Amino acid sequence: MRVVLQNLTKKFPARGRKNRGEVTAVSDFTFEIPDGKLIGLLGPSGCGKSTTLNLISGLIKPTSGKIFFGEDDVTELPAEHRGIGLVFQNYALYPHLTVRQNILFPLQNRKGKDRLSKEEMEKKAEEAAALVQIGELMDRRPSELSGGQQQRVAIARALVKMPKVLLLDEPLSNLDARLRLQTREEIRRIQRETGITTIFVTHDQEEAMSISDRIVLMKDGVIQQIDRPQEVYDNPVNLFVAKFLGTPPINVFEGRVEGGKLYFGMKTGEAARAVLDVSGVSDRKVFAGVRPEGFLLQEDGPLCCALSGLEVMGRDISVVSMHAASQNPVIRSIISTESRVDADAPFVCFALKPNKVFLFDRETEERILF
Ligand code: ADP
Numbered sequence: 263m264r265v266v267l268q269n270l271t272k273k274f275p276a277r278g279r280k281n282r283g284e285v286t287a288v289s290d291f292t293f294e295i296p297d298g299k300l301i302g303l304l305g306p307s308g309c310g311k312s313t314t315l316n317l318i319s320g321l322i323k324p325t326s327g328k329i330f331f332g333e334d335d336v337t338e339l340p341a342e343h344r345g346i347g348l349v350f351q352n353y354a355l356y357p358h359l360t361v362r363q364n365i366l367f368p369l370q371n372r373k374g375k376d377r378l379s380k381e382e383m384e385k386k387a388e389e390a391a392a393l394v395q396i397g398e399l400m401d402r403r404p405s406e407l408s409g410g411q412q413q414r415v416a417i418a419r420a421l422v423k424m425p426k427v428l429l430l431d432e433p434l435s436n437l438d439a440r441l442r443l444q445t446r447e448e449i450r451r452i453q454r455e456t457g458i459t460t461i462f463v464t465h466d467q468e469e470a471m472s473i474s475d476r477i478v479l480m481k482d483g484v485i486q487q488i489d490r491p492q493e494v495y496d497n498p499v500n501l502f503v504a505k506f507l508g509t510p511p512i513n514v515f516e517g518r519v520e521g522g523k524l525y526f527g528m529k530t531g532e533a534a535r536a537v538l539d540v541s542g543v544s545d546r547k548v549f550a551g552v553r554p555e556g557f558l559l560q561e562d563g564p565l566c567c568a569l570s571g572l573e574v575m576g577r578d579i580s581v582v583s584m585h586a587a588s589q590n591p592v593i594r595s596i597i598s599t600e601s602r603v604d605a606d607a608p609f610v611c612f613a614l615k616p617n618k619v620f621l622f623d624r625e626t627e628e629r630i631l632f
């Protein structure tokens with residue numbers, strides 16, 4: 263099912279003495295979620311992810327704008343008639359019911375012509391349980407399950423109705439690191455197998471990057487960028503996006519462009535060496551972001567940093583260094599283990615890979631292409 267948001271806005275009224283202004287949780291969202299895709303709604307806490315999800319589900323009504331499921335305008339349609347499946351961070355299972363009864367619950371509530379026979383309901387519950395691989399747990403109660411198993415039951419319960427749209431709000435946040443990784447792969451598999459259009463909310467960029475067909479990156483209720491994960495990483499539209507994606511994070515330097523060349527730091531004069539050729543960019547102050555994989559070790563390289571240490575991470579090495587123009591307390595550059603770095607040297611020098619360097623206007627923080 264294709265989902266379309268059209269100029270969707272949600273404002274919450276001012277409340278209490280402290281909170282004077284109204285909050286625009288979702289500001290003028292227009293985008294389309296293609297049929298059968300998994301979309302990651304990503305952004306820091308409070309940026310409006312849950313509000314967006316709740317608008318799509320029908321749990322809350324927009325201040326203005328429209329929502330379409332396929333050709334149908336569902337903006338005024340109550341949640342229970344939208345054919346959605348919802349999964350939240352806290353599994354919200356009924357503690358006194360068994361796993362089987364929990365999964366059956368949404369089907370048993372159906373009325374009239376939608377009501378299924380007992381056998382049909384059992385069959386659907388078995389299928390949903392098999393999909394999330396909890397078939398052998400059907401007679402346990404939630405208290406007898408691990409967190410990961412409980413979340414699988416919650417997913418099975420959302421899937422048993424064969425929803426047109428599956429909405430997941432930070433579904434992995436209560437799981438430990440290993441289980442989080444495993445469960446996100448499971449969700450991706452289930453989504454592919456069922457082809458259900460899915461919206462996955464998370465504040466974790468790595469999670470969104472790994473699972474999504476498209477990422478919608480938000481900040482303060484405003485969409486920053488919508489694209490394939492790799493594209494957002496390779497081509498961030500502004501400094502916020504560049505900083506939000508990637509581990510280790512992007513290294514940001516205060517710099518300036520003069521005569522088509524990029525310099526780090528504000529000092530002008532003979533001593534300053536250009537770190538990169540950026541012909542076509544007019545003279546101005548910039549922020550320059552360099553991805554950790556954008557540094558090339560080079561003895562006579564133009565960017566020399568004070569070496570603070572090496573972190574060996576198995577597959578590669580992280581060189582930790584410092585530079586006066588760096589905004590991050592330390593610079594992290596990832597280099598291959600085959601490279602030789604003298605750990606006792608006072609300085610380490612680099613050349614920069616142009617496609618791993620992004621320039622941003624110092625005032626607007628918008629990307630400057632070169
Ligand atoms: P996220 O899920 O990205 O953390 P939310 O969608 O929950 O963010 O919240 C977005 C903004 O809207 C926040 O500033 C939050 O305080 C505000 N907000 C959310 N729900 C309500 C509400 N029911 N009443 C007033 N403000 C709300």
Ligand code: MG
Nearest residue numbers: 311312313431
């Ligand atoms: Mg939320």
